[in-house]
Amino acid sequence: MTTTTRQWLLADHPRGRGVEDSDFKLAETELPDPGDGEMLLKTRWLSFDPAQKGWMENIADYVAPMAIGDVMRGGAISEVVESRDGKFAVGDLVMGTTGWTEYHISDGAGLVRVDTELPPTAMMSVLGTTGVTAYCGLFKIGKPVAGDTVLVSGAAGATGSVVGQLAKIAGCRVVGIAGGPDKCKWLVDEAGYDAAIDYKAGGVRGQIKEHCPRGVNVIFDNVGGAILDDMLGEIATGARVVICGGISRYETGDLPAGPKNYFNLIFRRASMEGFIVLDWADEFPAIRKRLEGFVQDGRLAYREDIQHGFENAPQTLKRLFTGANRGKQMLEL
Structure with a gap:
């Protein structure tokens, strides 16, 4: 018996501009029955x-290119609804890059079982790519030590909020940069940041000077552009600058201009390094267990922004680039 599924397909490459509705096409297709060793997965959350x-x-x-007509790539938590001696049993929840589709046929390659005492969605938020990205970027590249001042841009985002809390656990003073008083209040009141800077209020570099009077030992940058330039202007001797993302360029597609203050890397004998978290994939299970322990003992808080309805997938993606999301962005089917 075939299964009918809706899928969002890539209809255009959004180069040099923001994501638009016309970049996606909603299609319907028939999936065959799963073969021997295969499973039918029903997507629960994107x-x-x-x-x-x-x-x-x-x-x-670092990932394969996407062609027009491909199913939109993305991670998901799915439920196994049929299994023909597959890797997972009916009823199991599994996580992997299955794409924007309601149903999916899989042999289990690239999937991991959702194994947590937290709600299942935690596997895509605090225990997911955002959580392990925060952990690896901070500890593998940033290498904070107790007493350091850590400055995080995009601090209220799913990754940034975890970075700051992990730095607090490591004994650091932590300052976050976010947009708007609500996000800044959450950083201080719930995420435990020592201070928060509202970039929308202007005067970012002056606020950095105020809250980081001895300079910044570790920068964790999710934004790029002018914000990164302001942060580089206030680094301390021996600082480590972690380049994780550049959300400031995502709406235009243009690469940001090189930071004017990059020469501070010389003056302060500092380093700046980018990373791809997949380089530490073999460590993810152990990192997830550690992160889960921090949540359970109350040292790590996290937020999830869950939208609803498969038809709203494009709009949900666009929320990331307007700052509308509050925490890890997901969609429940």
């Missing part, structure tokens, strides 16, 4: 990350 725009543009060369 995951959304800024990196998806880079995948659509075919700028990110």
